[in-house]
Amino acid sequence: MSYRIGVDLGGTNMAAGMLDASYQIVKFATIKTRQGGTPEEIADDMAALVWNLAEDAGITKEEIELIGIGVPGSVTEEGVVEDANNINFYDVPFGAMMRERTGITIHMVNDARAAALGEYVAGAGKGSETFQMLTIGTGVGGALIVDGKVIAGCNGAAGEIGHMVIKQNGAKCNCGRRGCLEAYASAGALKEKMQRAVLEERKKWPRRKESVLWELCGHRVEYLNGKTLFKALEQEDELAQELFDEYIEYLAEGIANIINALQPEVFCIGGGMSEQKEKLLAPLRTSVMDKIYTKHSRIQTRIVAAELGNNAGIIGAAYK
Amino acid sequence: MSYRIGVDLGGTNMAAGMLDASYQIVKFATIKTRQGGTPEEIADDMAALVWNLAEDAGITKEEIELIGIGVPGSVTEEGVVEDANNINFYDVPFGAMMRERTGITIHMVNDARAAALGEYVAGAGKGSETFQMLTIGTGVGGALIVDGKVIAGCNGAAGEIGHMVIKQNGAKCNCGRRGCLEAYASAGALKEKMQRAVLEERKKWPRRKESVLWELCGHRVEYLNGKTLFKALEQEDELAQELFDEYIEYLAEGIANIINALQPEVFCIGGGMSEQKEKLLAPLRTSVMDKIYTKHSRIQTRIVAAELGNNAGIIGAAYK
Numbered sequence: 077m078s079y080r081i082g083v084d085l086g087g088t089n090m091a092a093g094m095l096d097a098s099y100q101i102v103k104f105a106t107i108k109t110r111q112g113g114t115p116e117e118i119a120d121d122m123a124a125l126v127w128n129l130a131e132d133a134g135i136t137k138e139e140i141e142l143i144g145i146g147v148p149g150s151v152t153e154e155g156v157v158e159d160a161n162n163i164n165f166y167d168v169p170f171g172a173m174m175r176e177r178t179g180i181t182i183h184m185v186n187d188a189r190a191a192a193l194g195e196y197v198a199g200a201g202k203g204s205e206t207f208q209m210l211t212i213g214t215g216v217g218g219a220l221i222v223d224g225k226v227i228a229g230c231n232g233a234a235g236e237i238g239h240m241v242i243k244q245n246g247a248k249c250n251c252g253r254r255g256c257l258e259a260y261a262s263a264g265a266l267k268e269k270m271q272r273a274v275l276e277e278r279k280k281w282p283r284r285k286e287s288v289l290w291e292l293c294g295h296r297v298e299y300l301n302g303k304t305l306f307k308a309l310e311q312e313d314e315l316a317q318e319l320f321d322e323y324i325e326y327l328a329e330g331i332a333n334i335i336n337a338l339q340p341e342v343f344c345i346g347g348g349m350s351e352q353k354e355k356l357l358a359p360l361r362t363s364v365m366d367k368i369y370t371k372h373s374r375i376q377t378r379i380v381a382a383e384l385g386n387n388a389g390i391i392g393a394a395y396k
Numbered sequence: 397m398s399y400r401i402g403v404d405l406g407g408t409n410m411a412a413g414m415l416d417a418s419y420q421i422v423k424f425a426t427i428k429t430r431q432g433g434t435p436e437e438i439a440d441d442m443a444a445l446v447w448n449l450a451e452d453a454g455i456t457k458e459e460i461e462l463i464g465i466g467v468p469g470s471v472t473e474e475g476v477v478e479d480a481n482n483i484n485f486y487d488v489p490f491g492a493m494m495r496e497r498t499g500i501t502i503h504m505v506n507d508a509r510a511a512a513l514g515e516y517v518a519g520a521g522k523g524s525e526t527f528q529m530l531t532i533g534t535g536v537g538g539a540l541i542v543d544g545k546v547i548a549g550c551n552g553a554a555g556e557i558g559h560m561v562i563k564q565n566g567a568k569c570n571c572g573r574r575g576c577l578e579a580y581a582s583a584g585a586l587k588e589k590m591q592r593a594v595l596e597e598r599k600k601w602p603r604r605k606e607s608v609l610w611e612l613c614g615h616r617v618e619y620l621n622g623k624t625l626f627k628a629l630e631q632e633d634e635l636a637q638e639l640f641d642e643y644i645e646y647l648a649e650g651i652a653n654i655i656n657a658l659q660p661e662v663f664c665i666g667g668g669m670s671e672q673k674e675k676l677l678a679p680l681r682t683s684v685m686d687k688i689y690t691k692h693s694r695i696q697t698r699i700v701a702a703e704l705g706n707n708a709g710i711i712g713a714a715y716k
Contacts, residue, residue: 206549220658222542229526229659231695239689240653243564244646251689253652255563326564332573333560334657338540339549369559369571375551 079135081126081143082194082394084187084386085109085118087162092125093390094133099198101387103133115168123177143174144183144394146190150232155184183396187389188235189226191346191382192219194392199383201342208340209382210237210331212347215250216258220338224395238262242329260326263302263348266319270305271297273319288313302349309355320359328363335377336369346382353381399455401446401463402514402714404507404706405429405438407482412445413710414453419518421707423453435488443497463494464503464714466510470552475504503716507709508555509546511666512539514712519703521662528660529702530557530651532667535570536578540658544715558582562649580646583622583668586639590625591617593639608633622669629675640679648683655697656689666702673701 079102083092090109093101107125110117126143130136147170149160155171171182185193192209201207207221216238220227227234238258239251246255247265259265274289274297281287288308293299305323308316331343349356361379365371382388399422403412410429413421427445430437446463450456467490469480475491491502505513512529521527527541536558540547547554558578559571566575567585579585594609594617601607608628613619625643628636651663669676681699685691702708 206547218657222547227526227542227658230661230697231659231690231693233690233693234657234659236656236689239656240560241649241687242561244562244566244649246564253687329561329564333653336556336559337538337554337654338547339551339554341550367561367573369556370551370553373551373553377550 077139078141079133079139080141080394081129082190082390082392083122083126083143083145084190084389084393085122085145085147085163086187087148090118090122090125091386091390092122092129093387093394094129094135095391095394099194099391099395101390103129104390105129105132109163112164115165115170115173118163119170119173119177122174126178137178137180140180142181142183142394142396143178144185144190144392144396145170145174146185146187146389146393148187151184151186152232155182157184183394185393187393188217189219189228190390190392190395191388192221192344192392193226193395194384194388194390195344195346195382196221196224196392197395198391199388200344200380204341206338206340206342208237208334208338208343210334210343210345211382212261212263212327212345212349214262214264216262216330220340237330237334240330240333242326242333257326257330261323261330266305266323267301269323270300270319273315274300277315287315289316302352306352306355324359324363328360328367331360331364331379332367335364339370340377343377343379344382345379346388350381357381397459398461399453399459400461400714401449402510402710402712403442403446403463403465404510404709404713405442405465405467405483406507407468410438410442410445411706411710412442412449413707413714414449414455415711415714419514419711419715421710423449424710425449425452429483432484435485435490435493438483439490439493439497442494446498457498457500460500462501462503462714462716463498464505464510464712464716465490465494466505466507466709466713468507471504471506472552475502477504503714505713507713508537509539509548510710510712510715511708512541512664512712513546513715514704514708514710515664515666515702516541516544516712517715518711519708520664520700524661526658526660526662528557528654528658528663530654530663530665531702532581532583532647532665532669534582534584536582536650540660557650557654560650560653562646562653577646577650581643581650586625586643587621589642590620590639593635594620597635607635609636622672626672626675644679644683648680648687651680651684651699652687655684659690660697663697663699664702665699666708670701677701 080095091106094103150158157165157168171184175182196207211217218237219235241255243255247259249256249259400415411426414423470478477485477488491504495502516527531537538557539555561575563575567579569576569579
């Protein structure tokens with residue numbers, strides 16, 4: 077048998093998985109990322125993590141074909157981490173360093189792409205040819221995979237579907253433009269909009285008791301987020317429904333744009349919001365279907381939720 | 397030597413080119429498309445065109461490796477034309493019919509994709525890996541090519557970048573949505589906007605003589621188009637400059653969206669407007685550069701004009 081190890085190197089933890097030939101995690105291990113550690117120290121820690129994992133799994137070095145490492149930043153094909161500010165790596169030849177420490181072939185990849193590749197090879201996109209990932213977090217990120225390869229573009233920077241303007245001269249976005257999808261559909265944008273709406277409602281009706289969102293956040297709007305919204309929807313709150321409908325409308329606009337341009341076989345939504353599964357996806361599909369050019373096509377893009385959570389990054393790092 | 401023949405089957409003409417191994421047209425021939433002709437008649441005509449072309453070029457049947465045919469509609473991989481309404485082909489196995497008549501391998505492709513492939517292999521995109529085409533005509537069409545293959549999507553319908561909403565709830569588009577790029581950046585949309593603007597100006601200042609666009613169209617707004625706009629710009633007309641600036645702003649918004657998502661090596665603008673070359677491209681590049689996420693990247697997408705005109709469709713049909 078031949079195995080691969082996938083490692084997700086984050087600012088807080090590094091998590092590793094021993095993968096069998098079908099990209100299933102047969103053994104898992106995680107340690108804290110040494111805070112303020114030098115690249116050398118972090119490479120030492122990672123090598124130790126890898127050997128411990130192999131030992132626990134009862135797998136010899138010779139059985140390990142490849143170690144894939146996902147890093148939170150940009151990576152060259154040669155395995156140099158160009159810029160990963162939350163682990164303080166700048167132009168670090170981390171691939172070569174790990175190769176030296178382990179004697180095993182090293183494959184380095186950006187962590188967002190690793191997560192997309194993981195879902196593609198072993199999760200929501202399994203078996204598909206063209207696969208679009210859209211991850212809703214503080215921002216809105218994405219990756220397009222065609223025939224097993226992430227479309228990296230001429231400068232390795234492709235995938236920024238959050239920075240697609242859907243409303244010219246609209247809300248200000250962190251990228252400097254106005255009206256980007258991210259400015260409407262990120263978890264951060266939703267949170268802000270909820271806060272404003274709840275505070276406004278309080279101003280208008282200070283004595284109204286039935287403000288569900290206000291109660292749910294314990295009268296502290298900074299605790300409002302996607303989860304609170306879904307809880308309020310369960311209680312059939314009108315304001316929550318309004319906010320949700322508007323959110324779906326924005327998100328669907330962006331998704332429909334991408335489907336019209338690329339018609340991926342699978343369109344996968346990741347990030348915290350996607351844990352709501354059909355509560356998010358069912359209304360989203362209806363809205364996207366209403367917008368796309370190909371509503372009458374026999375074959376349609378499947379809009380699905382990510383399945384692997386944090387494991388996606390481990391699995392995808394080892395996919396090549 | 398081995399040759400290929402590319403044929404562009406249009407509603408009015410069918411044009412064929414004999415291509416050498418580097419996709420240069422060494423001999424060209426064209427005939428009228430028989431109006432109201434059956435698929436059999438059109439196949440007979442095309443076979444005759446092909447043999448005449450070979451004879452004129454002094455090339456024997458054995459030297460012809462492949463005949464590629466571009467058709468204005470959707471085509472299956474097996475060479476069945478599913479739906480091409482301006483030649484009245486519905487579920488016609490045209491590939492098989494041509495194979496029967498010629499004994500040569502036939503390759504069928506949608507004509508818009510053939511045009512993109514032509515520019516990719518022998519025109520503005522020569523040597524690039526990822527290539528995005530955007531064609532400005534009555535509508536706005538497109539095709540993405542990655543490593544020599546058009547991204548067709550799960551249902552063969554990818555490439556509709558004109559139907560990307562850039563202004564939510566904006567101008568009505570033919571596809572049913574509001575605010576699509578096509579509703580702002582197509583030649584048709586520009587024409588309409590010019591007509592409205594000139595008529596409004598006439599209403600406001602009926603005696604003003606210096607309305608450059610009004611003079612250029614011979615006082616008939618139906619003659620206004622992209623060419624008139626560029627002529628008026630040469631005369632430093634203010635209204636024309638306003639209309640042009642607005643047009644560039646819309647087009648750049650769409651292009652920046654695609655660059656952020658895909659970072660193609662080459663972004664090629666085709667269609668009548670692209671004949672203006674740098675007069676269109678220089679201001680467009682400035683506006684796109686201002687909008688993209690990667691303005692500080694060392695490597696940038698090259699924004700260029702199509703080079704091959706109608707020959708692109710002939711060349712690209714034979715590319716495989």
